Amino acid sequence: MSAKRTFKYTFTIMGLLILMATYIQYAIDKNTENLQTIEINKAKQYAEKIANYIQNNSCTPISSCLDNSIANKRALDKILHAFQSDNFTNLFVLYRDQKNNFRFLLDSSQDDQAEYKSVFFPESKEFNLIYDTGKPKLIEQSGNVKEVWLSLLHPIMDSNQTKALLVLDLSEKYGNSLKNFNSPLQNIILYLQLFTLFSIIFLAYIIYDSYKLKKSVLVDSLTSARTKLYRKEYFEEHQARKYNFILIDIDKFIQINDRFGRSIADRVLKEFVSYIRSVMPMNATIIRNHGAEFLLMIKKSDVDIARFSHILFDNLSSKKYYIADNIISFSVSMCAVQTPAEVKSFYDIEHIMDKKLLEIKSLGKDRLAILNDISHTDIKYKNIDHIKQAIDDNKLTCLFQPIYHSESKEIYKYEALVRIIDEDDPSRLIPPFYFMDLIRESVHYIRLSKWVIANAFRLLRENPTDRISVNLDLADLYNEEMIHIIQQEIQENKDLANRLTFEILEHQEIKDFDRIDMIFKQLKQFGSSIAIDDFGSGYANFGYIAKLDIDILKIDGSLIKVLDDSDTKMKTIIKLINDMGTSQNIKIVAEHVSSKKIYDILLELNVEFLQGFYLGKPKPWEEYHPST
Amino acid sequence: MLLLLILSCWHISALDIKSTLKVYHSLFASILKKQHFSVYTDNSELKNAFSQSDKISLASSPSSANIVVASRKDTIIRAYQSGTIVLTTKYSLLDDSTRVIGALYWRKGRSQLLFVRNRLQQQGITLPKQYSKFIVDNL
Numbered sequence: 188m189s190a191k192r193t194f195k196y197t198f199t200i201m202g203l204l205i206l207m208a209t210y211i212q213y214a215i216d217k218n219t220e221n222l223q224t225i226e227i228n229k230a231k232q233y234a235e236k237i238a239n240y241i242q243n244n245s246c247t248p249i250s251s252c253l254d255n256s257i258a259n260k261r262a263l264d265k266i267l268h269a270f271q272s273d274n275f276t277n278l279f280v281l282y283r284d285q286k287n288n289f290r291f292l293l294d295s296s297q298d299d300q301a302e303y304k305s306v307f308f309p310e311s312k313e314f315n316l317i318y319d320t321g322k323p324k325l326i327e328q329s330g331n332v333k334e335v336w337l338s339l340l341h342p343i344m345d346s347n348q349t350k351a352l353l354v355l356d357l358s359e360k361y362g363n364s365l366k367n368f369n370s371p372l373q374n375i376i377l378y379l380q381l382f383t384l385f386s387i388i389f390l391a392y393i394i395y396d397s398y399k400l401k402k403s404v405l406v407d408s409l410t411s412a413r414t415k416l417y418r419k420e421y422f423e424e425h426q427a428r429k430y431n432f433i434l435i436d437i438d439k440f441i442q443i444n445d446r447f448g449r450s451i452a453d454r455v456l457k458e459f460v461s462y463i464r465s466v467m468p469m470n471a472t473i474i475r476n477h478g479a480e481f482l483l484m485i486k487k488s489d490v491d492i493a494r495f496s497h498i499l500f501d502n503l504s505s506k507k508y509y510i511a512d513n514i515i516s517f518s519v520s521m522c523a524v525q526t527p528a529e530v531k532s533f534y535d536i537e538h539i540m541d542k543k544l545l546e547i548k549s550l551g552k553d554r555l556a557i558l559n560d561i562s563h564t565d566i567k568y569k570n571i572d573h574i575k576q577a578i579d580d581n582k583l584t585c586l587f588q589p590i591y592h593s594e595s596k597e598i599y600k601y602e603a604l605v606r607i608i609d610e611d612d613p614s615r616l617i618p619p620f621y622f623m624d625l626i627r628e629s630v631h632y633i634r635l636s637k638w639v640i641a642n643a644f645r646l647l648r649e650n651p652t653d654r655i656s657v658n659l660d661l662a663d664l665y666n667e668e669m670i671h672i673i674q675q676e677i678q679e680n681k682d683l684a685n686r687l688t689f690e691i692l693e694h695q696e697i698k699d700f701d702r703i704d705m706i707f708k709q710l711k712q713f714g715s716s717i718a719i720d721d722f723g724s725g726y727a728n729f730g731y732i733a734k735l736d737i738d739i740l741k742i743d744g745s746l747i748k749v750l751d752d753s754d755t756k757m758k759t760i761i762k763l764i765n766d767m768g769t770s771q772n773i774k775i776v777a778e779h780v781s782s783k784k785i786y787d788i789l790l791e792l793n794v795e796f797l798q799g800f801y802l803g804k805p806k807p808w809e810e811y812h813p814s815t
Numbered sequence: 816m817l818l819l820l821i822l823s824c825w826h827i828s829a830l831d832i833k834s835t836l837k838v839y840h841s842l843f844a845s846i847l848k849k850q851h852f853s854v855y856t857d858n859s860e861l862k863n864a865f866s867q868s869d870k871i872s873l874a875s876s877p878s879s880a881n882i883v884v885a886s887r888k889d890t891i892i893r894a895y896q897s898g899t900i901v902l903t904t905k906y907s908l909l910d911d912s913t914r915v916i917g918a919l920y921w922r923k924g925r926s927q928l929l930f931v932r933n934r935l936q937q938q939g940i941t942l943p944k945q946y947s948k949f950i951v952d953n954l
Contacts, residue, residue, distance in 0.1 A: 277923045288951060301922060305906055306951050310925045333924040356923065 194394055201387050208380045215369045215376065223365050227325065227337065230275065230357055234323070234341040237270060238353045241280065241293070247345045250282045253292055253303075260293065260303065267295035276334060277356035280343065281307055283318055292351055314352065317342060321349045328356075336362030409453055410460040412475040422472075422484065424532040431492040432533075433483040433499070433523045434540045435463075438552040440479035440517070447513055454510050462506065466499065487526070493557050496523035500555040518553035520544055525559035535570050536561065538625075571629070574607065574622045578631050582608040583638055584616065586805035587655070590776060590798040593790055600654030600688065602798065604805050605639050627660070636663065637672045643687060644680040646808060653812075656688035656718060661695060664706045677713055685714025688739065692720040700734040707736055718776070723764060732771055739796075740768050744779030747799075750788045751781070762792050769795075832864045839884075840870055842919070842928075845943050846900060847881050855880035857890045858904055884919075891915060900938060910954050916940060917949075929954075 241263060246252040253260040267278045278295035289309055291301040301307065313326050323341040332338075335356045343351040405417040437443075437459065444452040456479065463473055463481070468489035474482040485492065500521050508515040522543045524536055539561060547554045577583065587601035606616035626632045636659070643655045663669045677684050689710055697703050707717050718739035719731055723746050731737060742764055749757050761777070768775040777789045780799025789797055803811075839861075843852045855874040856862055861884055865871045874880030877890065878897035885891045886904045891912045894901045901915045909918035909929065916938060917930035930942065930950045942950065 279923065286952065302906060302910065305910075305954065306927075306929055307922060308925065308927050308929075308949065328924075331926065333921070335924045354923075 194390070197390060198387075201383055201390070204383045205380065208376050208383065211376050212373070212380075215373055219366060219369050222368055223362075226361075226365055227339075227357075230337075230339055230355060231323070231325070231341075233270060233275070234339045234353055234355045237267065237278070237355070238341040238343050240266065241351070241353065242343050242345070247350060249280075249343065249345075249351050250292060250304075263293050264295065264300070267293055268297060271295040274358055274361040275355055276358035276361075277354065279354050280351050281309075281314075281354060282351045283315075287315070289314060289352075309354075311338075314340065318349045318352055321347070334359045407475045410456050410475055412460045412473045412481065415474060415476055417472075418474050418482070418484070418533070422533065424534070427533040427536065428526055428528055428530045429487055430484050431487055431490075431524060431526055432536065432540060433485070433492070433496055433521060434476075434544050435481045435483065435499075435503070436520045436544060436548070437479035438518045438520055438548070443515060443517060447510075447515065451510050451513060451515075455508050455515055458508055458510070459503075462503075463499070466502065468495075492523055492525050493559060496521060496555060496557055504553065520547045520552050521555045522547060523555070523557045524561065525557070527561050534572075538570065571625050571631075573610075574626055575631050577607045577610065578634055578638075580610070581638075582610060583635070584608055584807070585639060585642055586616070587808050587811060588798060588805040589803040589811060590656070590796050591802050593793075593795055593797050598803075598811070599796055600656060600686075601808075601811065602656045602690065602805075603639060603643050603658075605635065627662070633666070633669055633672060636669060637676070640673060640676045640687075644676060644683055647683040647686050648680070650812065654686045654688065656690050656716075658690045658692060658720070661691055661693035661697065661703075664691070664703055670706060670709070674709060677710070677715065681713045684712075688716040688718050690718045690720045690739075690741065697731070697735075704735050711736070711738075723760070729767070732767070732773065737773055739774045739776060740764065741776040741778055741798075742794075747777050747779045747785060747789075748781060750785045758788060758792065761789075761794070765792055765794050832867055835861075835864045836868050836871075838919070839865070840868070842902075843871070843882060845946060846916075846940055849881075853879065853881045854884060855882075855890075855894075855899070856884040856886075858884060858886040861886075861904070885915070888912070900940070 241249070245259065245263065253263075263280075267280075271278050279291060279301065280293035281289040282292050283289055289307045290304045291307055292304070294301045310329075310331050311326055313324060317324050317340045321342045321344055323339070326338045326340060328335045328338055336359045337357040339355040339357070341353040341355070342349040343353055401420070405414055405420065406412075407414050437456075440452070443455060447455075460473060460475070460481070463483065467473065467483060468485055470489060471483055471485040474484065476482050485495070500519065503519045503521075506516065522540050524540055526536060530536055539558065543556050543558060547556050584606050585603045586606055587603055589598040590600050590602060591597065592599040605619060607622065609615035609617060623632075626635065639657050643657050647653060647655060659673075673689075677687075711717060716738040717736070718741055719735075719737055720741045721743040722728075722731075722740040724743035732740075742761060746757055746761060750761070765775045767773075774796060775794050776796040776798055777794045778798050780786050780789060780797045780801045782801055785799070786797065786801055843854070844850060851870050851872070853872050853874045854865055855877045856865065862873060865873055876897075877883045877894040877899050880899055883890060883894040883899050883901045884904065885894065885901055885908065888908060888911065891901055891903070891908060891914065895912075895914050901912070903909050903912075903915050903918045904920050906918055906920055906922070906927070906929070909915050909931070913934065915931075916934045917928070919929075920927050928946075928949045930946065931954060932950050932952050935942065935950065
């Protein structure tokens with residue numbers, strides 16, 4: 188999981204925790220409030236019952252009644268006392284005299300009983316109000332009244348007139364105990380909230396620290412250009428289509444290092460980047476890929492990439508660096524890409540640029556290449572991931588080009604030519620030119636070759652009179668795994684092997700003839716033939732004939748196609764090859780027979796087998812075998 | 816932690832004394848019509864509070880005081896002999912002794928201030944209007 192995503196999830200969880208804690212806090216407060224309400228209602232019910240009892244058990248007016256019966260007063264005091272508790276701290280009855288002074292009639296207290304009819308100043312105007320209205324009320328006491336939380340005032344009525352007032356004081360302690368009923372839970376929530384808050388602060392610190400660290404690795408400390416990591420981290424791959432790219436490499440920078448020393452070379456790099464920065468569009472980004480290779484990412488809308496690349500190339504090539512009494516100049520190799528709209532990721536064109544830059548450098552450096560016509564196939568099938576996917580999905584097919592016997596004018600065999608079927612457009616077949624170099628050293632190449640050979644054997648089994656040749660690279664013969672797979676296929680199809688030809692194409696010179704000869708013998712063990720492709724050009728030469736057991740020579744197409752130009756020298760060379768082959772019992776095939784004129788010349792020269800577009804283009808097997 | 820608790824208790828006590836002194840200052844000024852008072856009291860808490868006042872000087876006996884604040888009956892008797900104005904901190908003492916002009920006491924958590932009209936008149940004391948609601952004709 189990326190750090191960014193981790194932080195995102197952590198913050199979400201923290202946010203949810205805070206929300207949860209806030210909700211619990213609210214729920215607890217609500218619960219405490221409910222508890223208080225329940226207890227107050229209970230107290231109200233008590234007050235009402237007591238008031239009713241007093242009303243029903245005393246005569247009227249109550250003050251005169253109690254004056255006349257001290258026993259009755261004591262009995263009622265005792266009853267009030269029975270209701271007194273730690274929670275109901277004071278319980279007493281007052282009446283209002285003619286001067287509007289409140290005076291005690293009954294008091295639940297035994298320790299500190301108020302004197303009968305002694306004056307009482309209640310510290311609240313509400314007493315008079317309730318006395319006048321005759322409606323019970325709850326009064327929250329202020330700080331002037333000690334140890335009392337709430338006072339419940341309940342009038343004792345007679346003939347709709349208030350005759351006395353029952354006062355029930357709920358103790359402050361009781362109020363606090365209700366308020367603090369959920370305090371352990373509240374404390375936990377408070378600690379949880381504090382913990383979450385501190386966690387968020389800590390996390391924010393980590394993010395800041397990580398940002399600082401990231402910044403330090405995202406900027407090249409020498410040149411202040413961005414690093415490759417920056418592109419990977421911040422450049423959205425799918426946005427590649429909105430950018431054009433320029434890959435710049437300082438030619439022979441190592442020589443500057445060697446000649447002027449590292450510190451001067453470093454200053455050159457610094458100035459080099461600084462100069463590019465000064466001329467590139469404001470929103471462009473320069474990235475130091477490695478060493479003296481830089482990548483410029485420029486928004487398509489910002490500049491015409493071809494024009495900008497030319498100017499930049501000219502300026503960089505002619506620029507002189509005056510550093511510590513030295514005048515330094517160097518050339519650069521540049522590859523600019525006008526990104527096609529089909530590009531899905533930067534990776535799609537990265538390897539195209541790399542390859543092109545490598546090509547430029549191999550051609551002598553100091554060059555600018557502008558790739559402004561990259562095709563969909565270039566993008567797609569020069570990306571190993573697409574090829575791997577095609578092989579995994581078995582999106583493979585073979586086209587077959589006929590090789591004619593010149594005398595009988597009949598097809599002698601077919602050359603199998605592998606193609607990848609485009610996933611988006613199955614009618615589009617991708618030739619090996621696009622992808623073979625990419626996969627040659629990989630396991631995908633072996634899987635592809637195995638599929639081609641197996642497919643050839645399948646067709647040979649289904650078509651008992653046909654012959655097929657498949658291509659092998661000389662390098663394949665040095666690959667033990669490949670040889671093992673080929674031998675395995677031959678072993679499994681011994682009866683068909685004599686109708687299969689291996690066409691060997693070399694990209695390198697054979698040095699170990701004994702080894703190759705031995706492998707040829709193994710391949711020919713059950714009657715398969717060996718053909719040398721592109722004979723007469725490159726490495727394939729007469730030495731092969733002497734040293735290897737070869738059955739067929741395929742004359743290189745470059746020798747054949749010039750026959751169209753009435754090249755008499757070439758006719759002589761082809762005749763020579765043909766005569767030599769015939770004398771050595773080697774069959775000769777002429778490729779690239781593209782016109783009637785060439786065809787006629789080759790017939791005249793008695794070349795036994797002919798292959799080319801004039802005679803038959805590569806086509807699906809079914810087109811040459813309509814009945815299958 | 817303990818220190819904090821002690822400090823907070825001390826603070827609360829200081830507040831109590833301050834509010835007590837405020838009430839008594841106002842009361843004494845209204846009764847005696849002066850700003851500095853010589854007061855005798857047998858109540859140790861009040862003694863402590865009065866000792867912190869710059870307007871009150873504690874008298875050594877009821878006879879040497881302008882006013883007496885009594886919590887015991889014998890103090891009231893001694894004050895009678897010297898004719899000093901007497902306030903009490905108990906309703907029962909106010910009820911018992913006709914020379915006591917008023918009482919300042921706690922009842923059911925509420926502070927009570929009570930003056931008896933005829934006793935004030937007998938001693939020629941007139942109180943400001945703000946005290947009129949605390950003056951009763953009879954107990």
